[in-house]
Amino acid sequence: MAELNTESYTLRPTYKNNINANKIFLEAAPGTTVEDFVTVGNQADVPLTIHLYAADMTSTQDGRAVSKNPGLPQETIGKWVVIEQSEITLQPDESAVVGFKATIPPETVLGDYKGAIVATKKSPDYYEITPGVKASTRIALETNITVTDTPQVVSRGLDGSVLDGSIIISWYFWLSLTFFIGSIIYFVYTGKRGKIKKTPTP
């Protein structure tokens, strides 16, 4: 009998962006709040409870960025971001969209900030105190926030994806355009008819 998979959970951006679809990119002005979403999935054979949190970055011995543990002091993204649902239980093959909001303090220096939205499995023995060395896992989703006075307004399509030049091949663009043109013609046409009716008869 195959061993049960009890470890596999996933975390990814809910909506794609135009820079790197595997990461989150946001822009915000100091003193404002921006919102985005992540999708958490359970690929394991058993129900899993996933804990979500935001974290700043620190570095490894090799100088690579790694997300800070939640118990450590957080100063930027780890402090700014609030996850709407920090704990979620998912059945096998189930996934859920979870929102988060980043509130940028008014005094924040303009610039690029890097952090992470992190998912970690909360197992039944999470708080068990036994001697030795425990193992835990987490998936970190790199989260970049550019603090600027002129944040870019992000437009999203019906499926939530960021709209860009490829929109011209999307069906809803053409549908919308059809109704838009149809409406203009309708109003022009009805306007003409109305003017004709008002013409006084001798």
Next chain:
Amino acid sequence: MTRPYSLLVFSLLCAFVALVFEVQYARGVNSTIEISRTPYLFFADVPNSFSFNPVTTAVTDTELTSDSDGVLGDERLLTVEDTRGCGGLLLQLEASTFTPAAGASLNNNFRVVTSSQSGDVGTEVNGIKYLSGFEGDQSGIAPLNVATVNFSDAELFTAAPFDDGRNILNQPVDLIQGDLDSNSGRIGQMQLGLSFYVNITKYFNPGTYTSTLTFTLTDSTQGNCP
């Protein structure tokens, strides 16, 4: 023709034009087979929790290994699965500070090495085992990889190339550096075994200490995957 019918005809005409453009510009619309994969990066297996053997502090240091029989067992294997087929990954390890405090820092004496040795079928490249069925890039690096098989040998953890301390778990360490750009990717499982070492000095207070190892998996891609 009455006004509502004119509007209807015009709207249909516009819809037809839109449809023509849609079919002309959209690629793959007429495909007869659609294969979709939800691209994920996740842990397929992680090492079990473990305890070092009890030790009585003495005048000299005592060196303990997690695998005192020298053999890396299945319970030490960590398997990562990438089904994205685009982009790279980074696997890192961090150990929380041992609690309660031990007098001196236990984490300064706590080390890790990795090995691609396991019973699973696959191909070893740069210290990473790519399991059977793996497709794609195999340029990842395991910077803490060791080739030797005796995991109860303290020198394995402390001699070259680790005598500079870069496998000490007082800071996070990289286990797999698998950066890629968006032109390449991986589909399948990658595996490492992990073995641990701690040096107990006479300065540690007697007691029972606990640490949590946190394995962090994250995307490491240059460019934008579709």
